[in-house]
Amino acid sequence: DGGITQSPKYLFRKEGQNVTLSCEQNLNHDAMYWYRQDPGQGLRLIYYSQIVNDFQKGDIAEGYSVSREKKESFPLTVTSAQKNPTAFYLCASSIQGANSYEQYFGPGTRLTVT
Amino acid sequence: GENVEQHPSTLSVQEGDSAVIKCTYSDSASNYFPWYKQELGKGPQLIIDIRSNVGEKKDQRIAVTLNKTAKHFSLHITETQPEDSAVYFCAAKDSSYKLIFGSGTRLLVRP
Numbered sequence: 001d002g003g004i005t006q007s008p009k010y011l012f013r014k015e016g017q018n019v020t021l022s023c024e025q026n027l028n029h030d031a032m033y034w035y036r037q038d039p040g041q042g043l044r045l046i047y048y049s050q051i052v053n054d055f056q057k058g059d060i061a062e063g064y065s066v067s068r069e070k071k072e073s074f075p076l077t078v079t080s081a082q083k084n085p086t087a088f089y090l091c092a093s094s095i096q097g098a099n100s101y102e103q104y105f106g107p108g109t110r111l112t113v114t
Numbered sequence: 115g116e117n118v119e120q121h122p123s124t125l126s127v128q129e130g131d132s133a134v135i136k137c138t139y140s141d142s143a144s145n146y147f148p149w150y151k152q153e154l155g156k157g158p159q160l161i162i163d164i165r166s167n168v169g170e171k172k173d174q175r176i177a178v179t180l181n182k183t184a185k186h187f188s189l190h191i192t193e194t195q196p197e198d199s200a201v202y203f204c205a206a207k208d209s210s211y212k213l214i215f216g217s218g219t220r221l222l223v224r225p
Contacts, residue, residue, distance in 0.1 A: 004157075031211060042120075042203060042215035043158070050211065058212070090157055094211070101146040101207050105157035 003027065004106035006091050011111045013085075021076045021109045023091035030096035032074035033103065036060060037088040046089075049074055050096055078111065085113045116141040116208040120216025127194050128224050135219045137204035138186040146207035147187045149178060151200045152218075158203060162189070194223045 004025045013019045023032065031050045035043040045058030049068040063082025068074055074093075078085045088110050092103040117140040127133050139147075145166040150158035164171045164178045164187065171178050175194075180187040191198055201220050205213040 006157075040123075040218070042118075042217045043213075044215075045212060048212065096211070101211070101213075102148065102160060102163065103213060104160065105150075107157045108155075110155075 004091060004093055004104060006089075006106040006109050008109060009107065011109055013111070013113050015113055016080045017113075018080060019078050019085075019111065019113075021078065021089055021091075021111070023074045023076065023106060024072055025074075025091075025093045025106075026072060027093055027104070028071075029093035029104075030071070031094045032068070033092040033094075034058075034064070034066065034074070034076045035090040035092065037090060037108075043090060046076065078113075085111060087111060116144055116206055116214040118204060118206050118214050118216045120204050120219060122219060123217065124220045124222070126222045126224060129194060129196060131194055133189075133191045133194050133198070133221055133223075135189045135202055135204070135221070136186060137188070137206075137216050138184075139206040139214075140185065141206070141208055142182075142185065143209050144206040147178070147180060148205050148207075148213070149176075149189045150203045150205070152203065153200045191221075194221075196223050196225050199223045 007022045033048040034046040047066040049055035065077045090108045091106045094103045120137045148163035151161045152158040177190045201218045204216040
């Protein structure tokens, strides 16, 4: 089965703790993305990576960090510096071709911080 | 940078009727416009997309139209069914590989 997996589906943390969200893909896609979704709003880009060992900040990177040590994996760490971490987090991937733009999403992780 | 606006925010139709969702974008260099369907608690699913060299694209009951001059594009769903009920997002690809998303439309199809 090819696709994007995110784990866990639900995650609960206490305020002040860092937490890492997992994203794995077996689609052989070069590019991977992290989005945040808040109720009633669209998706906002946190970080993206077009190639292994390289990543760029998106529109709302403050309080988040990422790594891209393997092509298949793009974990996101929500740090204690993120002021409003409770949200639905979505990972996506895409082929990095000149005319290939389609992004495919994982099932998401709902993070609740209290 | 690119900005995408989506209307309406909610849409209620009778089963069998058509539904139309509209988006406008600001960056004339944008060249790729996907539509996603998101069911409750799930990730968005790509349902149709269009590139800037095409004016219309159809896939069974869904179609997308693009007007580059006016910088707007629309999703058309015909013969709506209850399973079409979901949140729909439009997006536009800016000059990089980033997608800029609209704020979403909650579609309710009444049986």
